[in-house]
Amino acid sequence: MNTLIVFCTHYGATASTSEEIAKGLWDEGFEVRVVNSKREKIRNISDYELVIIGSDMKLMRCCGETEKFLKKFQDELRRKKTAIFVSSGTRVIYQHEGDTDTLEKEWKKNLVDKIKRYSLNPIALASFGGVLDYNQMGFLARKTMNLLVDKIEAAGVQEQEPGIYDTRDWNEIRKWTKDLAQKVREYDA
Ligand SMILES: Cc1cc2nc3c(=O)[nH]c(=O)nc-3n(C[C@H](O)[C@H](O)[C@H](O)COP(=O)(O)O)c2cc1C
Structure with a gap:
């Protein structure tokens, strides 16, 4: 299964999540190419049977390169197997607080609305x-995001290195990858 993972990142999480997904798919026998859409322009996706699109989230928006990719290849993507994920630094807070309204709102805005806009069927x-890497944030971003530190820590995420909080659940990412491989096989059966 020739697979493309195309991602966009500001702080690096979507890059390492993409690498982890790639590793999982290689283990499942998939052939995977991982591309950072900010560094490399993708001109053609015709060789790929499965396309996974990963994007960072900032101020409830995914990055411009992801939008451009979806817009440019929407017709082809409709005919391919696709999967989409976003990296959300704040989801862990809403999960911990049991704020299902915000979780649902973000899920709809970040994923469902995007699929509808491009008529995709992932x-x-x-x-x-x-x-959340406070060392890389500009002054204003740091000031705003500082308000979240207590909530992130309350959600059980510890500061990994000074100023860095990684809110990912690697087991969740690995399980999603394994399930995706299974779904792709069932799709083809
Ligand atoms: C200024 C700023 C705004 C952000 N806005 C959101 C947001 O609206 N929703 C969200 O889930 N995470 C938000 N985050 C957290 C990012 O999603 C998180 O840093 C994620 O890791 C970004 O992906 P990347 O590491 O691949 O760049 C924001 C972070 C910053 C610095």
Whole structure:
């Protein structure tokens, strides 16, 4: 199964999540190419049977390169097997607080609305955790995101290195990857 994972990142989480998904798919016998859409322009996706699109989230929006990719290849993507995931630094807070309204709102805005806009029919969707790296944030972003530190810690996420909180659940990412491989096989059967 020739697979493309195309991702967009600001702080690096979507890159390492993409690498982990690629590793899982290789273990399942898939052939995988991982591309950072900010560094490399994708001109053609005709060789790929499965396309996985990963995007960071900032201010409830995914990055511009992801939108451009979806817009450019929407016709082809409709005919392929696709999966979409986003990296959300704040999801862990709403999960911990049991704020299902916000979780549902984000799921709809970040994933469902996007699929509708491009009439896609993905096999799998996910909102994974992300990384809050206060060392890389600008002054204003740091000031706003500082308000979340207590909530992130209350949700059980510890500071990994000074200023860095990784809210990802790697087991969730690995399980999603395994399930995706299974769904792709069933799709083809
Ligand atoms: C200024 C700013 C705004 C953010 N806005 C959101 C948001 O609206 N929703 C969300 O889930 N995470 C938000 N985050 C957290 C990011 O999703 C998190 O940092 C994620 O890891 C970004 O992906 P990346 O590491 O691949 O860049 C924001 C982070 C910053 C610095």
